[in-house]
Amino acid sequence: MAFCVIGYSLIQLVGEYLFTQRTRDDQRIADDLAKDCGGYLVAFDAQGLYDAVTQGALEGQTRVLVLDRLCTVQMDSESRLNGRRFITAEIENVLEGADSDYGFYDTGGGSRWFRAALSGFSGASAMTGLYASAITNASGSLSGVLVYISGVQEIYESLRDIQLKILAWLLIVATAVMLVNALVLRTITRPIGELNTGIARMSQGDLSARVVVRGNNEFASLAKAFNSMSERLEQLDKSRSQFVSNASHELKTPLSTMKILIETLMYQDPMDPGMTKEFLTDVNKEIDRLNRIVSDLLTLVNIDSGMKMNLADLDVGALLMEQVKRLAPLARENGIELDCAVKEPLEVNGDTLKLQQVLYNIIDNAIKYTPRGGEVHCTLNRAGRKAVIRVADSGVGIPEEDLPHIFDRFYRVDKARSRETGGTGLGLSIVKQFVLLHGGTIDAKSTLGKGTTFTIELPLSGKKQEE
Ligand SMILES: Nc1ncnc2c1ncn2[C@@H]1O[C@H](COP(=O)(O)OP(=O)(O)O)[C@@H](O)[C@H]1O
Ligand SMILES: [Mg+2]
Structure with a gap:
């Protein structure tokens, strides 16, 4: 979008510059010619006027017309419109008092007589600039109008050239930007996607989830942090289940011993009192042992859940x-x-x-x-x-x-x-x-x-x- 705006403004700017430049040059030529012709017109010097006009129309590249106040062509550098009326908005403006005026015409379009009038000057559908300049006599009053016609087609063409070039560059740059964008997005979204999968796996209870560490950027350190976190969680989980299984085992041992002792007491009938006392002493020892284990376990549980300190x-x-x-x-x-x-x-x-x-x-x-x-x-x-x-x-x-x-x-x-x-x-x-x-x-x-x-x-x- 930015590129389009820049491209469009650039074409506008260049076009404006080229046209202003050209218009100023052409208008100056028309003004100079009008001054020269003014003298010949006053002196009724047809030959002088003809020479000035044909000289002004540079090697057939431009065309010069000299009109009187009634818009009758007095002199045509191509000698085709002599004696005929020729009138455009610019000429009317000059007749109404303006020093000079100009306009652009598409000789391919416009009215037929205009096309016919300018035919042979430049190709069909060529753009043409028309400059009208007042011809004044010594006392300063208007004695005629000088019309200078010059093709501006090449400006249009060079503008179209620039336009095409800008368009081509726009396409190239846009493609490059899109490619780079896709690449950058890939390097950003891929690790994030992997991390996401890892987190999802972990939240479902699979603590063995790890992500691949690529490169050496922030994503890599994020991946590393994730991996070390999941590793620690996995270790913690393992040690917790280990602890539970150890604890159960430790509690089971005195229980089984006690069961054997008590069963013996129950089924050995009759038993002598000394033997019975010995068995009961052993049972009592196992109970003490169970007690110790349970109170140690309780202490550990208390520590894990944040113990209060009496400092x-x-x-x-x-x-x-x-x-x-x-x-x-x-x-x-x-x-x-x-x-x-x-x-x-x-x-x-x-x-x-x-x-x-x-x-x-x-x-x-x-x-x-x-x-x-x-x-x-x-x-x-x-x-x-x-x-x-x-x-x-x-x-x-x-x-x-x-x-x-x-x-x-x-x-x-x-x-x-x-x-x-x-x-x-x-x-x-x-x-x-x-x-x-x-x-x-x-x-x-x-x-x-x-x-x-x-x-x-x-x-x-x-x-x-x-x-
Ligand atoms: N001073 C020591 N000399 C030799 N071994 C020891 C010593 N202190 C602890 N240990 C070893 O460390 C183990 C863990 O000690 P502890 O946690 O107090 O358990 P226990 O209930 O076996 O005393 C003991 O089983 C013993 O093998
Ligand atoms: Mg000990």
Whole structure:
């Protein structure tokens, strides 16, 4: 559209320019001729007039007529209209007082006499310009009209030429624009379409949906983001179903054991009281186990649904010593040396119950996974704006390939041993979540057969940080 408007205005402009230029030139020639002829007309110098007129009509390219005030042709450069009347609107205008006037005629159309009058001058349907200029005598009064006729067909033709050229360019550019447009649209719509399909597949539950990453533009990074998002969702979905199946399995084990124990009690008739008591003690143990699993699961569910924190500034050193004291009997029972070294009192903004559980679980693990005669050392130090708690044991250690997984839910290196010591495999995942809730980090280093060190870093409370 813009191109059409530009093309049209361009043709208009060029045409106007060409016509103005031409009209001005032709009118000047007509005016000059009128001046020359004026003298001859006054002097009745027919020969002079004839010479001027034939000279003015450039080599038959143009035609010159000299009319008197009654519009009778006094002199025709082609000597065909002499003595006849010749009148047009422009001539009338000049007779009525205008200095000059001009108009354009299609010699192919118009009245027959006009066509006949100008025949032989230029081809049929050729455009012609007619210039009328007043011939005045010395006193300034009108003595005749000079008519200068000149073909303007070539202007029309060059204009048509320009028109065709512009049209051709318009077509070429429009095609190019359309092609580029189609290409650009393809590069835009195709990735969007693919992304759309991917999203639709995902919303229908197919989390394996991925899109092809092409090129290196914004669409490519969008595709990459989509892929990594769906990958994460897929992982999350997998780990969730894994968790559910693990949880069911963990709950089933004590239930099956209990069922066997109770069935034996029911069908073994009669049973001696000592045996019955032993069976019931075992059932009770399984119930305790179920209880532990369920309460650990509840804790995890609570963490997942955004746990409330009862924050307060508390002394981590005191907290650590308290848990060491709580576990001292267990350590003694297992023949393990347990000690605790707190260098300076450090304050952390935290939830007492949760931090207690964190420390208890870590020290409890250290004792449980250390053979008789081993050692467990707990220390508290300050590193910059952090309180660093270390629990180092001389126990069985953790194989390198298991180390990255020990914080996963239900992950146990040695299932039999963990179950024997009453573990649920959820302890460390709860610990990790609690530490993260406090803005801290937890890390484990271990050498198989030599021991394990857990390091917990917690940010010091605001008061301490300012010092
Ligand atoms: N101090 C440690 N020494 C050796 N292994 C450990 C230690 N702490 C944890 N682990 C390993 O990490 C696993 C996960 O620990 P945790 O989540 O507390 O479960 P569990 O209920 O078995 O104690 C344990 O089963 C054990 O294999
Ligand atoms: Mg544990």
